[in-house]
Amino acid sequence: MRKSHQLLNALLLGLAPLAVSAQMYSWTNLPKITQPTFRKDTISILAYGAKPDGVTLNTKAINAAIATCNQNGGGVVLVPAGIWITGPVELKSNVNLHLKKAATLLFTTDKSQYALVEGTYEGKKAARNQSPISGINLENVAITGQGIIDGNGDIWRAVHKSQLTEGAWKEKVASGGVLKDDGKTWYPSEQFKRASTENKSMLLANGKKPEDFADMKDFLRPNLLVLTSCKKVLLEGVTFQNSPAWCLHPLMCQDLTIRNVTTKNPEYAHNGDGMDIESCKNFLIEGCTLDVGDDAICIKSGKDEEGRKRGMPTENGVIRNNTVYNGHGGFVVGSEMSGGARNIFVYNCTFMGTDKGLRFKSVRGRGGVVEHIYAKDIFMKDIAQEAIFFDMYYFVKFATDGERDMKPVVNEGTPVFRNMQFENIVCNGAKKGVFVRGLPEMPIQNIRMANLTLKTDKGVELIDAQGIEIRKAQFITHDTKPVILVDNSSKLTFDAIQYNPQASLLFSINGERSQGIQVTNTDVTKAQNKAEFGKGALEKNLMLSSAK
Known part of the structure; x- marks a missing residue:
């Protein structure tokens, strides 16, 4: 019997050694998820010079508060009410980033603030702009509260005329950007248009590095939140919105809880x-x-x-x-x-x-x-x-x-x-x-x-x-x-x-x-x-x- 036929028969009989589960669960024995825990110590981003005026770029202040909290053994970093403009935020272990009600983290439209990094695109290694919020190899990490995290995604995304009302389309065209030659698609920039219409790849193949994609940076839309290889993660209560691409992307994480979140x-x-x-x-x-x-x-x-x-x-x-x-x-x-x-x-x-x-x-x-x-x-x-x-x-x-x-x-x-x-x-x-x-x-x-x-x-x-x-x-x-x-x-x-x-x-x-x-x-x-x-x-x- 040919090997392919043997494999087919084994799969149909459920005998093939693929994805064999180490433990079987049932409705009366659901998987258990370990929750993170945090010290009660609280640091406000105000203490590091952050301003909630919707104008000031608060990237350094927010990341400094998170880093200090981590260095002190962990706790809560508090984002009070206000509009806080920021560039990429990097989470740390044992830190709970807590957004009070009426607090909005609004990510800057200045794309130069987002470095080209190695990420993934639909499951494969790819060049991406740095995510607005990210973390790698962390343990005990959370974003909680009742605030809003807004990725300012409209500055990153293309849109087809057929997807908008006539009024919204006219407003989009008037905002800047460029149109596809047929006039039916709006692009944020000429660079984006060229990468899209020429079907350029963002994959990190053949020894390419993220910096090799500088000529198509504007096309490499980030996911709003990416957590990679993290343990004991909690996202609770917060609204995540207006992402350039995917909203929430936990990758290779263990013990993940997403509770009462709006996307x-x-x-x-x-x-x-x-x-x-x-x-x-x-x-x-x-x-x-x-x-x-x-x-x-x-x-x-x-x-x-x-x-x-x-x-x-x-x-x-x-x-x-x-x-x-x-x-x-x-x-x-x-x-x-x-x-x-x-x-x-x-x-x-x-x-x-x-x-x-x-x-x-x-x-x-x-x-x-x-x-x-x-x-x-x-x-x-x-x-x-x-x-x-x-x-x-x-x-x-x-x-x-x-x-x-x-x-x-x-x-x-x-x-x-x-x-x-x-x-x-x-x-x-x-x-x-x-x-x-x-x-x-x-x-x-x-x-x-x-x-x-x-x-x-x-x-x-x-x-x-x-x-x-x-x-x-x-x-x-x-x-x-x-x-x-x-x-x-x-x-x-x-x-x-x-x-x-x-x-x-x-x-x-x-x-x-x-x-x-x-x-x-x-x-x-x-x-x-x-x-x-x-x-x-x-x-x-x-x-x-x-x-x-």
Whole structure:
């Protein structure tokens, strides 16, 4: 047997030694996150000459207060009420940066204050401008309070004319910057325009150093907050907004708590993610409110070969009691998930107006195993696209039937999504209820869904999926032909399914690989047609056991 076939069979049976979890968790045994502790000693940035006048550049004063607090054994650095203009702030161990209510840290528009540094871009080493707030190899570190941290992101971001009202577009053009040759995109500068239109790379490859990118500095937008390889981190109560790129980016951190935080980015903010939890272990995200321009709560672990070599999954996480308004996805895994993700529990969350609800995405070449993801008590309203979404063709053309039948080989770049459970999911308004699209060589595997009430245009689409169970589900669909579409998927269970009376077609079964489809405790006689078969699918593979 060829090695690729052996690996494929092992993965399908769950035997492959990829992303094996050291400890299994359950709803009664959730991951535990260690909280940081701090001395009560308090230093005010006023003592170092900081001025809250919205004019004075306070970078030196704020960083001096943080450094002194750290040198004295730690404690609290206090930011009183006011508007504090500042350049990059560097956090230190054992320091809690506390923003009083009505305090705003507003990051300067002077881009010369932000040094070119080695960072990451979507999971790969890249040249970036220094983040407004950063920390590396810290322990016991926090940002707390009721203040606002504003990244002044509009000076960094490009924007398309179609994303703004006519009045806002005219105001943007009048503010300066340059337009794309077609007049449909605004850039902050000619340097930004040139880097964008020439598709220049920011990756640190072939021995390049950050200073080698000086001619495209303006294009290298920073993330608002980046904490790298830190332990016992707390972000609590503060509003993080208007980031040049991602808002919050904990990278390779351990024991991370994000509690009662608000993240805000404009809807038009390119890469305007709320929280990107990358290669972190033991984390809690609770009570947060997100209204952003890209994915809201996103799980990542590096990209392609570089992410696989890092080999650090994002694992052991609890995400609860959060509300997401605008965003490309409410809870998201991928697409940079090459190090894997596992043991993540999501519950009591509300998504209102996001593009997608529960969103899982990857593509050939990523590799990595995503497994043991659990979600329950998820409530969605006015979802623009899919409520529950899996897609292994992220940002690529979907293969034709002929290409899919070729079954490319399974190798280290083949992503695996498997072994997940979703229950008590409610969606009032979406284009599709459930969409699952795996790869022919690696189906999406063993996803169990129960107690679903989905009011959507379309019901269910399963493509290259295996071992999907949907039990006790009500599909209130506008389009009833079909309610459930199956394409080259196997070992499927549909139990106690409710759907619109007089639906024109309940099942559309397609493809030679569509086998072992069992329907139980479901009245199939309410549909005008219970099933149609195409593209080589056989009627015998739809089993109506205990169904009317």
